[in-house]
Amino acid sequence: xxxxxxxxxxxxxxxxxxxxxxxxxxxxxxxxxxxxxxxxxxxxxxxxxxxxxxxxxxxxxxxxxxxxxxxxxxxxxxxxxxxxxxxxxxxxxxxxxxxxxxxxxxxxxxxxxxxxxxxxxxxxxxxxxxxxxxxxxxxxxxxxxxxxxxxxxxxxxxxxxxxxxxxxxxxxxxxxxxxxxxxxxxxxxxxxxxxxxxxxxxxxxxxxxxxxxxxxxxxxxxxxxxxxxxxxxxxxxxxxxxxxxxxxxxxxxxxxxxxx
Amino acid sequence: xxxxxxxxxxxxxxxxxxxxxxxxxxxxxxxxxxxxxxxxxxxxxxxxxxxxxxxxxxxxxxxxxxxxxxxxxxxxxxxxxxxxxxxxxxxxxxxxxxxxxxxxxxxxxxxxxxxxxxxxxxxxxxxxxxxxxxxxxxxxxxxxxxxxxxxxxxxxxxxxxxxxxxxxxxxxxxxxxxxxxxxxxxxxxxxxxxxxxxxxxxxxxxxxxxxxxxxxxxxxxxxxxxxxxxxxxxxxxxxxxxxxxxxxxxxxxxxxxxxxxxxxxxxxxxxxxxxxxxxxxxxxxxxxxxxxxxxxxxxxxxxxxxxxxxxxxxxxxxxxxxxxxxxxxxxxxxxxxxxxxxxxxxxxxxxxxxxxxxxxxxxxxxxxxxxxxxxx
Numbered sequence: 001x002x003x004x005x006x007x008x009x010x011x012x013x014x015x016x017x018x019x020x021x022x023x024x025x026x027x028x029x030x031x032x033x034x035x036x037x038x039x040x041x042x043x044x045x046x047x048x049x050x051x052x053x054x055x056x057x058x059x060x061x062x063x064x065x066x067x068x069x070x071x072x073x074x075x076x077x078x079x080x081x082x083x084x085x086x087x088x089x090x091x092x093x094x095x096x097x098x099x100x101x102x103x104x105x106x107x108x109x110x111x112x113x114x115x116x117x118x119x120x121x122x123x124x125x126x127x128x129x130x131x132x133x134x135x136x137x138x139x140x141x142x143x144x145x146x147x148x149x150x151x152x153x154x155x156x157x158x159x160x161x162x163x164x165x166x167x168x169x170x171x172x173x174x175x176x177x178x179x180x181x182x183x184x185x186x187x188x189x190x191x192x193x194x195x196x197x198x199x200x201x202x203x204x205x206x207x208x209x210x211x212x213x214x215x216x217x218x219x220x221x222x223x224x225x226x227x228x229x230x231x232x233x234x235x236x237x238x239x240x241x242x243x244x245x246x247x248x249x250x251x252x253x254x255x256x257x258x259x260x
Numbered sequence: 261x262x263x264x265x266x267x268x269x270x271x272x273x274x275x276x277x278x279x280x281x282x283x284x285x286x287x288x289x290x291x292x293x294x295x296x297x298x299x300x301x302x303x304x305x306x307x308x309x310x311x312x313x314x315x316x317x318x319x320x321x322x323x324x325x326x327x328x329x330x331x332x333x334x335x336x337x338x339x340x341x342x343x344x345x346x347x348x349x350x351x352x353x354x355x356x357x358x359x360x361x362x363x364x365x366x367x368x369x370x371x372x373x374x375x376x377x378x379x380x381x382x383x384x385x386x387x388x389x390x391x392x393x394x395x396x397x398x399x400x401x402x403x404x405x406x407x408x409x410x411x412x413x414x415x416x417x418x419x420x421x422x423x424x425x426x427x428x429x430x431x432x433x434x435x436x437x438x439x440x441x442x443x444x445x446x447x448x449x450x451x452x453x454x455x456x457x458x459x460x461x462x463x464x465x466x467x468x469x470x471x472x473x474x475x476x477x478x479x480x481x482x483x484x485x486x487x488x489x490x491x492x493x494x495x496x497x498x499x500x501x502x503x504x505x506x507x508x509x510x511x512x513x514x515x516x517x518x519x520x521x522x523x524x525x526x527x528x529x530x531x532x533x534x535x536x537x538x539x540x541x542x543x544x545x546x547x548x549x550x551x552x553x554x555x556x557x558x559x560x561x562x563x564x565x566x567x568x569x570x571x572x573x574x575x576x577x578x579x580x581x582x583x584x585x586x587x588x589x590x591x592x593x594x595x596x597x598x599x600x601x602x603x604x605x606x607x608x609x610x611x612x613x614x615x616x617x618x619x620x621x622x623x624x625x626x627x628x629x630x631x632x633x634x635x636x
Contacts, residue, residue, distance in 0.1 A: 053595045077354060077368070078307060123331070138484040145570070146400045147595030161351055162331045163401050166411075169487055169569040169581050172591055176470065176566060183475045186484050 018046035019229050023057020023070030024149055026192060027218045030096060031070050033245050038236045045229060054149045061221055062086065067230050069221040072098070072149035089224040095237045097252035099193040100154060100214040103178070103200040105185050110134040112204040115212045118158055121188060124165025129186060141168040142177050142189035150174075153216050154190055190214075194250035215252065291614060295607035298391070303383040304404055306601070308352070309369045310381040313361045318342045320382050323390060326404040329364060337362070351402070366403040386601065391608065397572035397583070399592060399602045407605040409612065411572045415582030416616075418575050419489050419568065420557040423496035427553055430497070431504030432546070438505070439512035440534050458502035466566030469495040474567055481579065487569030489582045495563045500553040507552055511545020512538060544628035551624045555617055561586040585609045 021031055028051040035047040049070075057069035058079055074092065075083075083090050102118065104110065110132055113121070120126040121139055130136040143164055144151040151170075155161065171177045174195050181187040182199035196202055205212045220237070222230050236242050243253040303323055304310055310326065312318065318340050321329075328334040329347055338344040350357040350365035357365045359378055372380060386407065394408020438450055469491055477494075478486030515538050523533040539546065569581025570591065589606050596602040 055595050055597065059597075077352065140485045145591040147592055152400070161402065163327065163398055166396055166398075167571045167573045167581070169485065169571050170583075170591070171570070172565050179470060180474075180487065184478065184485055 018048055019067045019227075019233065020060075020065070021047060021049045021068040021070060021220075021233075022052060022060050022066040024054040024072040024218075025051040026054075026072040026098060026149055027070035027095075027220075029194070030218065030246055030249055030251060031220075033249060034095075034237050034242055035233075037241070037245060038233055041236070041241075042232070045232075047233065053147060058221060061090070061223070062088075067222060067227065068233070071219045071221060072216060073152060074217075074219065075221070091222050091224045091226060093220045093222075093234055093238070094217040094254050095220055095234075096218045096243070096246040096254060097215050098218055099252060100150065100190050100216065101193050101196050101202045102188065102190050102205060102214075103181050103196065103202055104188050105181060106199070106201045107185060108134060108201060110203065112206055115158065115205060115207040118205060119160065119162070122154075122159055122164055122168065123162060124167060137186045139188060140184050140186045141165060142180055142187055143168045143170050144174070144177065144190075145170050145172055150190065150192065154214070157214060157216075218251070288614065291607060291610050295604055295611045298407075298601065298604040298608050299386055299388055301386050301601045301604070303386050303390075304366075305402060307368055308366060308403060309372050310364065310366055310383060310403055311359070311372055311375065311378040312364050312381055313359055314377045314379045315361055316342060316379070318381070320384075323383070323404045323406050324396065326383070327396070327398065327401055327406060330366075330403060391605070395574060397588070399596070399605060405601060405605075407601075409585075409609065411574045412583055412585050412588055412609065413612065414574045415489070415568070415572075416558060416584040416586070416613075418578075418582055419492045419496060419564065419584055420554060422489060422493035422578055423500060423557040424550070424554050426493060426497035427500045427504055427557075428550060431501050431549070431553065432508060434501070434505045435508035435512060435546075435549070436534060436539075439509045440530075440538065454502050454505050457498070458506075462499065462560060462562045463566075465495050465499055466563035469563060469567035483579055485569065485581060487567055487581050488579045489568060489575055490578045492564050492568035492582065492584070493578065495567055496557045496560055499560060499563060500556045503556050504549045504553040507549035508546050511542040511549065514545065515541045547624055547628055551620055554620055558616055558620075559586055559613065561590045565590055585613050 021035065028049065032049045035049050039045060039047055054069075054071040054073050057066065057071060058075065060066035061069040062079070062082055075090070080090075102113070108129065110129060113132060117126065117132050121132075122141055122143070124141070126132060127139055128136060129139055141164070143154070155164065169180070171180060171189075174191050177189045177191055178195060178197065178200055181189045188203075205214065220234060222234070226234070237246075238254065247253050310321070316337070318337060321340065325334065325340060329340075330349055330351075332349075334340065335347050336344065337347055345362045348360070348363045350359075350363055350367075352365075352367050356371055356374065357363065357367065359365060359375060364381075365378075367375075372378065383404065391407050391409060393410065394406060395410050396406045396408045397411055398406040434450070434454065438447055438454075442450060470487075473494060474486035474491050476486075477483065477488065477491050519537055519541055520533055523537040524530070528536065564584050565587040568584065568587065570583045570587055571581040572583045572588075573580070575582045589609055592602070593606050596606060
């Protein structure tokens, strides 16, 4: 009986010290897969991965309710200030890159757009496909909801911080963007590369005659000095086997030099 | 013994009523406490300031003007009452900007004093006029968020109104058929089917709407986009049907047999009896059905979020995308920093929604009491 109680206590205690990873829904599928494999190769360590959004993850790290925060954007100025106020030093690690793809309906004749044209479309200055060499049908712009890191990232890079048009249709999830674009002839939207399927067509984006990649880093944030469990998880993700998982899932792997 | 049991039951009933009332009151208080702080907030993002050179004649800017400037749609000070000079925009990227007479900069307030020869633009606080009368909803726009609820309010009322117009004739027809005309066997099939409709999760309705209804509407009407107020209204109408049908059918069943039999005995046909005797007799019950249906439509979130397109523009037809208040709250609250202006603006939307439903139930209360007085 006594043994049982001790055992139970040990089990509970080990659960209490399970490391927690929380944050961006964009990083979530990758982190989940990594954690799954990581737990297989290093038994005895429990890792729980939950979503909620980049902001939620960073806030949890600030409050100490998570060990690692996943984020699809870098820390905001205010967030960095708050870490500084609390006297905590925070580490940032790029674990992979996610390419954003601009998608249209498969029947669309347009195959490439310049960065400027893309900006004009999402800002509502270009309203018909004929203005960029397509059919004479109206452009239907799909964006993500404001809570999405993808929404912010696209706005910052492609639109150069300007606002989307008011009439843009905003979708609650990546899946619904793909569904809507695949069934609307004049549609244009953006999704992460791992989500692209053959129901939609991706466009090539160029700037000054060169390809314009819309790529964002997927990040992990944790406090420094890192606890050994946290450090070993991060090391695993950056190791060759960890990066292979990322590659297989459709993310772009990190070159070794970038983190060292 | 019997007395003690009775006393216990009485107390349990009283306590459950009291607890429910208290819970509702607390929820309303919570809603108001979270929302009212909005109008005490500065219009510019907290901790930041908009600065121009001290010699710039432009003293005040509205949130709309700031958005136009930072979107590059207004690029000359002469449009804002200043001199004929191009506007140079500076956004905060953790470097202190070099300012000149043409610049406008968005920087943390703590750095304002370290910049010589600049002046903070007076933006004031978020005003109720801008909130309730604003036509643009850009809650995460930098440097100045725009909280204009008109498009959201119009979207909500537009979709709900259309939904109730679709659902009402159908719902009443089904209710009358079920209560008055249906043979027992058909009634036995119809009732559980209608009640089953109420049991389907709203996200399933939304998914059905997105995958089936939206393409169908788009193709059959040859629209550029299928995610419209119309799609939302149809989905909401289907969702409001069980409420309307069950409540109206129950109301019809409360009509005493004697009233019907008296009418029939006087030589009235069955149809005349239904429309002249039965329905007027339970008019307040049918009105309650309508109100509950509207309440269901106004507050529905998930299904609407998936099929209406969520574009924050004031709709001018049923075949345009709209954004409703519940969908906005559901989609945005997750990432809005707790206690911030965006968060409070969303709670304010909740308060608006609360007042809409309050208004509907009060008006029904008035209507049904007037009805009763006439009868006496």
